[in-house]
Amino acid sequence: MAKLLEVKGLKTQFFTQDGVVTAVGGISYDLNEGETLGVVGESGCGKSVSVLSVMRLIPVPPGRIVAGEAWFQGRDLLTMDQEEIRSVRGNKIAMIFQDPMTSLNPVLTINRQVSEALELHLDMDKKQARKRSIELLDLLGIPEAADRIDDYPHQFSGGMRQRVMIAMAMSCNPQLLIADEPTTALDVTIQAQIIDLVTRLKEEMGTAVIWITHDMGVIAGLAERVNVMYAGYIVESADVKELYADPRHPYTLGLLRSLPRLDAERREKLTPIEGLPPDLIDMPPGCPFAPRCDYAIERCLVENPKLETVARRHTAACWVDVTGGKR
Amino acid sequence: MPENEILLEVKNLKMWFPIAQGIVFQRHIGDIKAVDGLNFFIRRGETLGLVGESGCGKTTTGRSILQLYRPTAGDVYFEGQNLCKLKGEPLRRMRRKMQMIFQDPYASLNPRMTVGHIVGEPLEVHNILKGKDLRDRVMDLLEVVGLNRYFVNRYPHEFSGGQRQRIGVARALAVQPDFIVCDEPVSALDVSIQAQVVNLLEELQDKFGLTYLFIAHDLSVVKHISDRVAVMYLGKIVELTTREELYENPLHPYTQALLSAVPIPDPVVEAKRRRIILTGDVPSPANPPKGCHFHTRCGVMVAGECDVIEPEFRNVGKEHWVACHRVK
Numbered sequence: 248m249a250k251l252l253e254v255k256g257l258k259t260q261f262f263t264q265d266g267v268v269t270a271v272g273g274i275s276y277d278l279n280e281g282e283t284l285g286v287v288g289e290s291g292c293g294k295s296v297s298v299l300s301v302m303r304l305i306p307v308p309p310g311r312i313v314a315g316e317a318w319f320q321g322r323d324l325l326t327m328d329q330e331e332i333r334s335v336r337g338n339k340i341a342m343i344f345q346d347p348m349t350s351l352n353p354v355l356t357i358n359r360q361v362s363e364a365l366e367l368h369l370d371m372d373k374k375q376a377r378k379r380s381i382e383l384l385d386l387l388g389i390p391e392a393a394d395r396i397d398d399y400p401h402q403f404s405g406g407m408r409q410r411v412m413i414a415m416a417m418s419c420n421p422q423l424l425i426a427d428e429p430t431t432a433l434d435v436t437i438q439a440q441i442i443d444l445v446t447r448l449k450e451e452m453g454t455a456v457i458w459i460t461h462d463m464g465v466i467a468g469l470a471e472r473v474n475v476m477y478a479g480y481i482v483e484s485a486d487v488k489e490l491y492a493d494p495r496h497p498y499t500l501g502l503l504r505s506l507p508r509l510d511a512e513r514r515e516k517l518t519p520i521e522g523l524p525p526d527l528i529d530m531p532p533g534c535p536f537a538p539r540c541d542y543a544i545e546r547c548l549v550e551n552p553k554l555e556t557v558a559r560r561h562t563a564a565c566w567v568d569v570t571g572g573k574r
Numbered sequence: 575m576p577e578n579e580i581l582l583e584v585k586n587l588k589m590w591f592p593i594a595q596g597i598v599f600q601r602h603i604g605d606i607k608a609v610d611g612l613n614f615f616i617r618r619g620e621t622l623g624l625v626g627e628s629g630c631g632k633t634t635t636g637r638s639i640l641q642l643y644r645p646t647a648g649d650v651y652f653e654g655q656n657l658c659k660l661k662g663e664p665l666r667r668m669r670r671k672m673q674m675i676f677q678d679p680y681a682s683l684n685p686r687m688t689v690g691h692i693v694g695e696p697l698e699v700h701n702i703l704k705g706k707d708l709r710d711r712v713m714d715l716l717e718v719v720g721l722n723r724y725f726v727n728r729y730p731h732e733f734s735g736g737q738r739q740r741i742g743v744a745r746a747l748a749v750q751p752d753f754i755v756c757d758e759p760v761s762a763l764d765v766s767i768q769a770q771v772v773n774l775l776e777e778l779q780d781k782f783g784l785t786y787l788f789i790a791h792d793l794s795v796v797k798h799i800s801d802r803v804a805v806m807y808l809g810k811i812v813e814l815t816t817r818e819e820l821y822e823n824p825l826h827p828y829t830q831a832l833l834s835a836v837p838i839p840d841p842v843v844e845a846k847r848r849r850i851i852l853t854g855d856v857p858s859p860a861n862p863p864k865g866c867h868f869h870t871r872c873g874v875m876v877a878g879e880c881d882v883i884e885p886e887f888r889n890v891g892k893e894h895w896v897a898c899h900r901v902k
Contacts, residue, residue, distance in 0.1 A: 289764035388853075404855045434627035434791065436852045439835035443851050461765065464794075464837030468844035487841045505769035507798035509821065509836050510843065516776075517798065519769035523734050 250318075251422060251455050252301070253277040257315030257325075259293075259300045262308060266528040270296040272479035273314065275554075280422070283449065283456045285470030285487065287463060287502075291524060293479040294459045298425050300325075302342060303332050319423070338368040341416035345428040347408035351400040357384075358396045361415050368419045383414040387444060406437035410444070417448055424449075425457045430465065442469060463502060467491060472560075475499050478525050478535035481554060485561040495563035495570070497540045534566070542567045581753060581785050582639070583615040587648035589631075589638045593860060606860045608634040610809035612648070613887060618752070621779065621786040623800030623817070625793055625832070627856060631809045632789045633677075636755040639787070640672050641665060652753070670700050673746035677758035679738035683730040689716070689741055690726035696748045715744040720774060736767035743774065753785045760795060772799060793836045797821055802893070805829045808867040809859055811887065815894040825896045828868050866899065874900050 259271040271293045278284050288294045299305050301317045301324055317324040319340065324332065336342075344350040352360060361383060362376035371379065377396070384392035387410040400408055409429060416424055426445065430438035442465065449456055458469055466473055466487065473490045475483040475498065483496040494500045501520040522539040525531060531538065537547040546566050554562040590605035609631045616622045624632050638645045641657050650657045652668065660668060673696075676682035683692055694712045697703045703711055713723035719740040730738055739759060746754050756775065760768040772795065778784060790796050796803055797817055804814040805828065813826040824830045831850040838844055852871045857863055863870050869880040879899050887897040 289766060390854075406855055434856075435793070435835040436627065436831060437855070439849055439851055440853075443849070462837065463765070463839040464844075467839050467841040468837050468847075491839065491841050502765060503839060505766050506839050507769075507772070507794040508838060508840075509794045509797055509833070510838055510840075511798070517769040517773055519773060520766035521770070523736070523767075524764075 249280050251278050251280045251282075251320070253316075253318040254297075254301060255316045255318075257297060257300055257317065258313050259296050259305060259310060260313050261310045268527045269479055269530060270310075270527060271300060272530075274476075274479075274481045276474055276481060276484065278423070278455055278457065281449075281453045281455050282472065283458060283470045285466035285473040286457060286459045286476060287461065287466050287473060288476035289461055289524060291478075291527065292476045294476050295427050297476070298342075298427065298457060298459060302336060302340060302425065303327075304336075304342075334368070337364045337416075337421075338419045339421055340423045340425065341419065341421040342425045342427065343409070343412045343416050343429045346432050347405055347412055348432070350412060351408055353400055356397050356399055357403070357411055360400075361396075361411065361418060364415060364418050379418070380414070383418055384411070387411075387414050388440075389414075405433055406440060409433060409437075409441055413441070413444065413448070417452070417454075420452060421454060423455045423457070425459075427459045428461070429458075431460065431462075438465070463506060475502070478530070479527060480535065480551075480564065482536065482565070483563040484554065485558075485563075489558065489561050493558070493561075493570075495557045495561065495568075496536075496565050497542045497567070497569055498536050499563075500569060501539075501541075534564070542569055579618045580615045581618040581653065582787075583651040584612055584639065585649045585651070587612040587635070587638060587650065588646045589634050589643055590646040604860055607809050607862060608859055609638060609645075610859075610862075612811055614804060614811060614814055616753075616785055616787060618785055619779075619783050620801040621788050621799055623796035623803040624787060624789045624806060625791060625796050625803060626806035627791060627832075629856060629859065630806045631859070632791075632806055633757055635806070636674070636757050636787060636789050640669075640674060640755055642674075666700075670749045671751050672753045672755070673749065673751040674755045674757060675739075675742050675746050675759045678762055679735050679742055680762070682742055683738055685730055688727050688729055689733075692730070692741060693726075693744045693748055696745060700749055702749065711748070712744075715748055716741075718747065718778070719744045720770075734767075735763050736770055739763065739771050740774065743771075743778070747778065747782070750782070751784070753787070755787045755789070757789045758791070759788075761790060761792065768795070775799065793833065805832065808856060808862055810867060810897065811895075812868065812898070813894075813896045815896075819892075819894055823894075825890065825894070825901045826868075826898050827872050827874055827900070831873075866897070876900070 255275045256273050257271055258273040261268040261270055286294045300312050312325055358377055358380055361380040365371045365376040365379055381392050381396055389410055430441050470487050473487050474481045477498050483499045504518040520539055525535050533548040534551050537543045552564045552566050554564045557563050588611055589609040590607050592602050593604045594600040595603045626632050637643050639650050645658055690712050693715055694708050697708055716723050716725055721740055760771050788799055800817050802816050803820045804811045807828050813829045824833055831852045834850045854871050865881040865883055866885050869875045885897045885899045887895055889895050
């Protein structure tokens with residue numbers, strides 16, 4: 248399968264009054280056409296910044312992409328000028344954001360907001376764009392779309408607003424859809440609706456998806472490949488079944504152990520990861536996870552491990568072999 | 575401690591918030607029926623989980639039990655006393671026995687008060703301890719919840735979310751309550767921190783024999799911590815039973831849909847699961863549907879019955895209450 252996106256050595260920093268925050272510390276990953284990549288990690292681990300950097304949506308200043316390349320269809324997104332990146336954004340790469348309450352403009356009608364991309368990228372006139380918008384909303388299961396299209400965002404519920412966001416994102420048939428925690432603000436039954444919807448659209452249109460979430464459960468049912476991020480680094484990357492069956496990084500292992508499971512047999516005590524994530528300003532020189540890690544050895548405190556292949560299509564950044572024995 | 579002693583009993587609890595219209599003269603034009611007729615009890619030492627989606631009335635239930643809202647109707651019996659009939663000083667004295675842990679650890683601690691002050695305030699308010707004794711007790715409490723006793727002079731902003739939630743727990747424990755309402759105590763926390771707080775709550779329960787009403791929207795967490803679970807939908811409890819029974823044999827169609835929607839962190843299991851996708855959104859509590867509140871989204875709805883007659887909340891077997899016409 249052809250590669251759609253190839254990110255190499257991406258490093259994004261924020262220059263703040265308190266110091267330099269390294270939000271993304273140099274990560275590389277790639278994505279095939281039509282593939283679904285899950286990115287998991289806790290708040291502040293750089294999962295959102297890593298994709299916002301690729302979309303060139305980082306506020307500059309204080310942020311800056313200090314190194315890296317992001318190849319998309321033979322062109323580097325990070326060196327494009329403003330005009331070029333604007334023709335890609337919303338057209339070939341589209342994004343759904345976490346909070347459907349704040350990511351729609353409250354003073355514009357739904358019609359105006361969905362039509363905008365159609366008029367801009369596909370050169371439709373107002374009438375065509377409106378007709379297409381209604382079709383899109385219909386497709387996404389918004390009842391009485393033709394009437395509701397002139398409503399304002401506050402007249403829609405959270406789940407419906409997220410559908411509108413998806414309609415906007417899918418309007419130009421993008422090759423890549425980036426979903427940044429799209430269901431975190433929603434209830435589980437609505438979350439199930441949205442996941443079902445995106446999976447269906449993806450199959451129909453062959454769109455590749457990067458799905459960012461903190462929920463290991465959502466990823467399990469959705470992704471083909473998973474990147475686990477911690478403190479600005481990808482610490483493990485594998486096919487979804489492999490990752491859950493055979494996690495090789497202590498952080499992934501810790502995450503899976505600390506989750507209560509609905510299908511657990513008895514009430515077992517949860518195994519939390521002790522301690523707190525590190526401050527991204529004063530990063531320790533070694534592995535960022537070492538202070539919280541049960542497996543840490545001396546080397547972990549001085550040298551940050553790189554991603555290494557541990558099995559077929561499976562990489563992990565750890566000096567220790569968690570399956571037993573030393574590497 | 576006698577087994578099966580009922581600590582708290584809620585009878586036909588209703589909490590309606592009035593909707594008013596008009597600028598000078600406020601006309602009462604309707605009610606938001608946030609909680610509309612609840613019946614349940616909690617035994618001493620057990621954890622009752624309360625789950626449901628946002629806006630279904632979980633938090634209002636917790637607050638009206640503690641009389642933070644005065645309920646519109648109904649009775650709340652705590653150790654045999656009807657809290658809804660108490661006022662002033664007698665009610666204040668009862669408050670020592672019931673405390674609350676709030677959802678948002680960022681908003682529920684006063685940023686201008688030191689940790690010592692925050693945790694000690696309930697002790698001062700109830701005139702339990704003063705001076706050095708108070709300070710010693712606060713330091714002990716911090717240790718109980720896994721914080722350093724020398725944090726007393728720090729301010730909330732110096733702590734992370736998980737640590738703040740521990741401060742909230744210490745404050746609730748200060749007056750040695752019997753009963754704690756935990757209102758989404760882990761929802762705002764990251765998963766690795768969430769497990770720390772859940773474990774802490776369980777340890778404290780064993781240590782001090784606490785009784786919890788654990789409110790959350792995350793069914794996996796509720797299943798983990800609760801002895802019995804109540805499922806709420808639009809102001810009413812639709813099903814209440816033991817946790818094993820609920821997860822193995824859910825009877826109400828809403829419970830079934832809710833359980834099927836919860837993702838399980840295992841791709842092999844996920845691939846095999848069949849999801850019940852509910853259509854539409856939760857209706858407005860200002861204008862709930864007639865008959866069974868769930869009939870507008872229900873897959874087994876029967877016209878002429880479910881949309882007309884309100885189902886009775888009845889016991890269908892051992893400790894299993896459900897409100898549905900279709901359950902025989």
